[in-house]
Amino acid sequence: MAVMLDVQSLKKYFKNPMGTLHAVDDVSFTLEYGNTLGVVGESGCGKTTLGRTILHLLDITEGKLFFEGKDITAPTKKELAVLREDMQLIFQDPYSSLDPRKSVSEIIMEPLVIQGKLSRADIRTEVAQLMDTVGLAERFENSYPHELDGGRRQRIGIARALALKPKFIVCDEPVSALDVSIQAQIINLMLDLQEEMKLAYMFVTHDLSVVKYISNDIMVMYLGQVAEKAPSDELFENPIHPYTKALLSAIPEPDINNKKKRIIMQGELSSPIDPKPGCRFMVRCQYAAEECNEAQIIEECSPGHFVSCCRYKQINNMN
Amino acid sequence: MGDTAIKKKKKKSRFGEIWRRLAKNKAAVICLFVIIIVVLVAVLAPVIAPYPYDQMDYSAPFAGSSKEHWLGTDKVGRDIFSRILYGTGQSLQLGVIATGLAAVLGIAIGSIAGYAGGWADILIMRALDIYQSIPMFLLCVTLAAVMGPSLRNAIIAIGISAIGGPARLMRASILTVREQEYIEAAKLVNASSTRIIVRHIIPNSIAPLIVSITMGIGMNILGGAGLSFIGLGAQPPIPEWGAMVSEARSVMREHGTLALYPGICIMITVLAFNLLGDGLRDALDPRLKT
Amino acid sequence: MDALADNILEIHDLVVEYHTDDAIVHAVNNVNLNVKRGETIGLVGETGAGKTTIARSILRILQTPPAKLCSGEIIFENENLLELTEKQMRKIRGDKIAMIFQDPMTALNPIEKVGFQIAEAIGLHNEVTGIEAEERACDMLEMVGIPAYRYKEYPLNFSGGMKQRVVIAMALACNPMLLLADEPTTALDVTIQAQVLEMMQSLVEKLGTSVVMITHDLGVVADCCNSVAVVYAGEIVEYGTADHIFNHAAHPYTIGLFNSLPRLNTKERRLKPIKGLMPDPTNLPTGCKFSERCPDASDKCTETPLGNIEIAPGHIVRCSLAEVSA
Numbered sequence: 001m002a003v004m005l006d007v008q009s010l011k012k013y014f015k016n017p018m019g020t021l022h023a024v025d026d027v028s029f030t031l032e033y034g035n036t037l038g039v040v041g042e043s044g045c046g047k048t049t050l051g052r053t054i055l056h057l058l059d060i061t062e063g064k065l066f067f068e069g070k071d072i073t074a075p076t077k078k079e080l081a082v083l084r085e086d087m088q089l090i091f092q093d094p095y096s097s098l099d100p101r102k103s104v105s106e107i108i109m110e111p112l113v114i115q116g117k118l119s120r121a122d123i124r125t126e127v128a129q130l131m132d133t134v135g136l137a138e139r140f141e142n143s144y145p146h147e148l149d150g151g152r153r154q155r156i157g158i159a160r161a162l163a164l165k166p167k168f169i170v171c172d173e174p175v176s177a178l179d180v181s182i183q184a185q186i187i188n189l190m191l192d193l194q195e196e197m198k199l200a201y202m203f204v205t206h207d208l209s210v211v212k213y214i215s216n217d218i219m220v221m222y223l224g225q226v227a228e229k230a231p232s233d234e235l236f237e238n239p240i241h242p243y244t245k246a247l248l249s250a251i252p253e254p255d256i257n258n259k260k261k262r263i264i265m266q267g268e269l270s271s272p273i274d275p276k277p278g279c280r281f282m283v284r285c286q287y288a289a290e291e292c293n294e295a296q297i298i299e300e301c302s303p304g305h306f307v308s309c310c311r312y313k314q315i316n317n318m319n
Numbered sequence: 320m321g322d323t324a325i326k327k328k329k330k331k332s333r334f335g336e337i338w339r340r341l342a343k344n345k346a347a348v349i350c351l352f353v354i355i356i357v358v359l360v361a362v363l364a365p366v367i368a369p370y371p372y373d374q375m376d377y378s379a380p381f382a383g384s385s386k387e388h389w390l391g392t393d394k395v396g397r398d399i400f401s402r403i404l405y406g407t408g409q410s411l412q413l414g415v416i417a418t419g420l421a422a423v424l425g426i427a428i429g430s431i432a433g434y435a436g437g438w439a440d441i442l443i444m445r446a447l448d449i450y451q452s453i454p455m456f457l458l459c460v461t462l463a464a465v466m467g468p469s470l471r472n473a474i475i476a477i478g479i480s481a482i483g484g485p486a487r488l489m490r491a492s493i494l495t496v497r498e499q500e501y502i503e504a505a506k507l508v509n510a511s512s513t514r515i516i517v518r519h520i521i522p523n524s525i526a527p528l529i530v531s532i533t534m535g536i537g538m539n540i541l542g543g544a545g546l547s548f549i550g551l552g553a554q555p556p557i558p559e560w561g562a563m564v565s566e567a568r569s570v571m572r573e574h575g576t577l578a579l580y581p582g583i584c585i586m587i588t589v590l591a592f593n594l595l596g597d598g599l600r601d602a603l604d605p606r607l608k609t
Numbered sequence: 610m611d612a613l614a615d616n617i618l619e620i621h622d623l624v625v626e627y628h629t630d631d632a633i634v635h636a637v638n639n640v641n642l643n644v645k646r647g648e649t650i651g652l653v654g655e656t657g658a659g660k661t662t663i664a665r666s667i668l669r670i671l672q673t674p675p676a677k678l679c680s681g682e683i684i685f686e687n688e689n690l691l692e693l694t695e696k697q698m699r700k701i702r703g704d705k706i707a708m709i710f711q712d713p714m715t716a717l718n719p720i721e722k723v724g725f726q727i728a729e730a731i732g733l734h735n736e737v738t739g740i741e742a743e744e745r746a747c748d749m750l751e752m753v754g755i756p757a758y759r760y761k762e763y764p765l766n767f768s769g770g771m772k773q774r775v776v777i778a779m780a781l782a783c784n785p786m787l788l789l790a791d792e793p794t795t796a797l798d799v800t801i802q803a804q805v806l807e808m809m810q811s812l813v814e815k816l817g818t819s820v821v822m823i824t825h826d827l828g829v830v831a832d833c834c835n836s837v838a839v840v841y842a843g844e845i846v847e848y849g850t851a852d853h854i855f856n857h858a859a860h861p862y863t864i865g866l867f868n869s870l871p872r873l874n875t876k877e878r879r880l881k882p883i884k885g886l887m888p889d890p891t892n893l894p895t896g897c898k899f900s901e902r903c904p905d906a907s908d909k910c911t912e913t914p915l916g917n918i919e920i921a922p923g924h925i926v927r928c929s930l931a932e933v934s935a
Binding site for chain 2: 057115
């Protein structure tokens with residue numbers, strides 16, 4: 001498959017009174033047409049900022065962005081308007097991402113109204129079709145978001161994101177606010193839509209078990225940097241980075257018969273304000289050593305499997 | 320929230336929706352009714368008043384209630400009832416126009432400060448700080464004195480001096496709404512700044528303003544009464560409630576009712592606007608339980 | 610065995626409703642639940658199932674109105690909590706029964722030193738001097754893994770995980786017999802959740818506290834509960850030991866819940882959601898509340914009044930289709 005999105009050494013820094021926050025620090029990846037990249041990490045790891053920066057909701061501090069071969073690092077207003085039709089976002093919170101004073105159909109039609117290519121009547125049919133696509137009954141078209149449950153609200157968000165027929169969607173924790181039985185409905189819907197419309201997803205989440213279902217590749221982030229990146233199955237079967245291992249072991253599995261041995265990490269997440277050059281996971285890592293103070297380089301340890309840990313060979317007994 | 324909870328709703332006009340919700344609030348409906356009566360009285364005063372407001376009857380100063388003069392007469396024998404009816408229009412103008420002026424200016428200033436942020440915000444807000452540190456009444460007095468005492472000038476003076484409240488409120492609610500994700504969502508579909516402000520930010524931040532504005536009407540009726548009281552508002556012999564209270568001041572002890580009746584009118588009108596403001600706030604918010 | 614079988618809390622036929630202007634929300638419908646001494650029982654269900662309402666009824670901290678405790682008994686130490694006066698109740702709250710809330714960010718007073726907040730909780734229920742309370746608060750901090758020298762710091766200096774540790778320290782400060790934990794780790798990151806759960810488990814074990822763990826996460830239940838009650842639309846639809854429920858789930862809802870979970874150790878590419886939504890609690894279906902969404906529902910499910918069937922010793926299922934297994 002051809003590369004659709006190419007992110008090269010993307011950096012996003014925020015200046016605040018305490019120093020410079022390195023929210024996204026030198027992140028690179030590519031995404032192919034119709035594929036899904038899962039971006040996993042805990043709060044403050046920069047996964048949300050990464051998505052927002054790619055969508056130009058935040059300015060890029062450094063790095064390059066290419067979409068369908070074109071450099072979109074610094075688009076003009078006009079270029080951005082065109083770009084937005086191809087790149088959309090599904091929000092985490094189906095409560096705050098929908099204008100409480102607009103009805104369901106108004107929310108879904110807004111992108112089309114702004115685009116201004118369709119007549120009023122065509123927009124109506126289009127909205128009806130979108131609602132059908134995401135499984136919203138027609139009778140909800142004049143309801144307000146607050147009258148609906150979380151699952152339906154998230155369907156509104158999805159319908160709106162699909163309205164402009166994008167090729168690429170950043171999904172920012174789209175199911176983490178939902179109950180499990182509803183979560184499964186929404187994930188299946190997103191899988192179906194991907195197949196039908198040939199969408200590429202960047203699926204941002206803190207929940208590794210969810211991302212497994214939907215991703216071709218998974219990128220684990222820690223405090224603004226990529227810790228590990230690998231094809232989905234490979235990552236679950238053969239995690240290399242000590243953080244990935246700890247993260248995998250921390251997920252409570254609904255299985256009472258084989259309780260796994262947890263790796264309980266010491267300490268808590270800090271925030272990457274004026275970070276030192278060494279490994280950012282070092283303070284919590286049980287394998288930390290002197291050499292971890294040096295800047296880490298991301299290495300390909302097996303085909304397609306990248307890890308950013310200078311001691312990964314020793315830790316995993318690899319040569 | 321099962322399937323049965325939501326039936327297909329018919330598309331209603333926004334206004335109809337608001338009205339339907341407002342109608343459920345009994346206090347607000349009564350207040351709306353009171354305000355309509357007050358407005359009707361203001362308009363129809365020349366028709367319904369039994370006497371002209373300036374007709375004096377030297378034979379009967381300070382008359383008590385009687386068949387001829389329902390609420391008695393003042394020190395020069397003018398009919399209090401008629402004067403109150405005529406005064407309604409003056410007081411209402413003071414309240415409504417002054418508040419409207421303050422609201423329009425305040426919303427504009429507050430919106431600019433809130434949405435633009437940065438230097439524009441700092442500049443506007445500091446200017447407002449200085450402006451608001453001048454006592455409102457002093458400002459009114461100065462303005463009214465400079466422009467000359469008249470009802471129109473009193474309205475302008477009160478209107479200008481009251482922009483601080485709505486401006487600050489507007490800015491504060493814009494700052495809150497601006498950070499909401501649906502604003503980001505609007506940007507993502509290429510909505511222009513104007514569209515974002517007009518379609519998303521203002522409708523979501525207007526609720527506290529509506530309350531403040533309706534309550535402001537009450538406040539400004541009082542303020543106008545104050546100005547008239549010191550002779551800078553409506554000019555005699557044109558009656559205005561505040562001016563009437565003022566005139567009654569010297570004889571308050573012997574003829575308390577002279578101040579009482581216009582006072583009651585001020586109170587009822589102010590209260591009606593305040594409660595209607597409360598009701599409107601609830602009716603304007605679709606999130607509240609209908 | 611005898612000591613374990615001893616119930617510390619018994620809920621009989623609890624019914625709680627919320628009365629709003631135009632509807633009655635049937636939040637809890639005839640719930641029966643026993644909590645044994647020293648056990649951790651998981652109360653599992655989705656948003657709006659009534660889990661939190663049950664916990665709040667036990668402590669009688671529901672807003673009344675709109676809530677209304679219609680009927681039932683909550684027996685704790687041979688007393689019906691629902692019949693105690695507010696004054697008696699205050700003695701029990703925080704002392705014998707403590708509660709941890711979901712959001713550690715709002716559970717602490719932001720302008721009070723964390724240590725002082727714990728000491729205050731101790732002082733309220735014990736005859737201790739200020740210094741003694743302070744000492745015990747320091748001990749509690751150490752117990753939940755926070756160095757005692759942070760006693761004088763304010764909540765804003767603490768991360769979410771640390772705050773939840775402080776909240777747990779506060780809850781356990783008076784050595785309660787029963788701890789109600791309402792989604793204690795939902796707001797935390799997974800690695801922090803693992804730390805906090807581990808700490809909480811060992812602490813509870815050490816102090817011999819019984820715990821009612823309210824959660825939507827079956828993973829958390831598998832991790833730390835001895836028995837499980839599955840709540841659906843205000844009813845307990847399945848109850849039993851954790852072992853039995855995870856291995857022999859019998860209620861279609863429980864089975865559906867397990868199936869809809871994404872798992873790490875399978876190769877499946879599609880999830881199996883439960884169709885439909887939870888019924889409207891103002892308008893619950895007759896008979897089985899799950900019948901609308903149940904794949905096996907028949908006419909009999911909506912007609913017959915439901916009974917509880919004990920399909921195996923201690924494993925109770927509220928489903929007319931359940932069969933007693935050997």
